[in-house]
Amino acid sequence: MRTALVTGVAGQDGIYLARSLRAAGTAVVGTVAPGFGADDPRRVYLDGVDLRPLDVRDGAALEALVAAVEPDEVYNLAALSSVGRSWEEPELTAATNAAPVEHLVTALLRLRAERGHDARLFQASSAEVHGSAADSPYARAKAAADEVVRRARADHDLFAVCGVLHNHESPLRSTRFVTRKITLSAAEIALGLRDTVSLGNLDVRRDWGFAGEYVEAMRLQLAHDVPLDLPLGTGRAHSLQDLLEQAFAAAGLGEPGDRVVQDPALLRPSDTSVFVADPEPAAAALGWRAQVGFHALVEHMVRVDLERLRSGVPEAVDYLLPTGIRA
């Protein structure tokens, strides 16, 4: 049986990836933050995953885990993933998003040198590294991690790749991110639980896709015969206004209008106005294209948020797939 080590397995991508790997018969060992509780509701998604509490900033512990698990594949998904938050916590961002990659590479090179065991490394890189806000602590840390991956490949011939991920969303997103903030707010407004939603920069366009299928691209990148860094996205950008209109409509609310309030405190020191992925390299190399459209994704997220609020059940496995592609 193959074994995959997934850092940050209780995050949005970790959950989707672990389920995909398990379904393919791969054993999954996943790190969770040491504070991940026995009663954490996300456990419902992590059935069959060997969970290891570990702070990825503890490089020695991370190296020891790799040595103990002897994985065939490592997916480094643990990160402080909110660009907005990275300005508040620059040191934590660097320590979490960059330094652990060095330890993973060191551990994998040691596995090869000492035991002849070859493992492959996937690094979750970001479109942000290539945008005009590449000076954010988030983008700088991800860029440093990219460099470690490239050096491991060039200097040590390690099979190590970056997925240059564009925004990928799901009902598992935290409300720190604008999609889920909007879908939950629309659901709350529809149920009379709030009146308005406050947002920062309304003038952005993003390539928003469904996280559940991006993890398939990660797996394909590691299964490919050559190590390639690839952008992962849908190839289509939508405006924040589109997102608002779609979410409000899905909640049965009509036009957002004055229920959207702009709060200057939510603006970032710098922000890229448009991101859109080139989907062709991943299509050519891996045969992978995002299938779930923006509208189906936003509708599903709103539907799940309405259901969560009505039922009082915060997490359920049914929430993982947009209904439109369930069949």
Ligand SMILES: Nc1nc2c(ncn2[C@@H]2O[C@H](COP(=O)(O)OP(=O)(O)O[C@H]3O[C@H](CO)[C@@H](O)[C@H](O)[C@@H]3O)[C@@H](O)[C@H]2O)c(=O)[nH]1
């Ligand atoms: N979070 C948030 N974003 C807002 C808000 N108002 C406007 N925005 C804008 O909405 C856009 C998307 O923000 P997020 O959803 O926070 O995501 P992100 O910063 O684009 O980062 C995500 O995508 C990256 C890849 O492009 C990932 O690297 C990153 O980890 C994350 O998944 C940004 O331009 C942000 O300024 C708000 O109230 N909250």
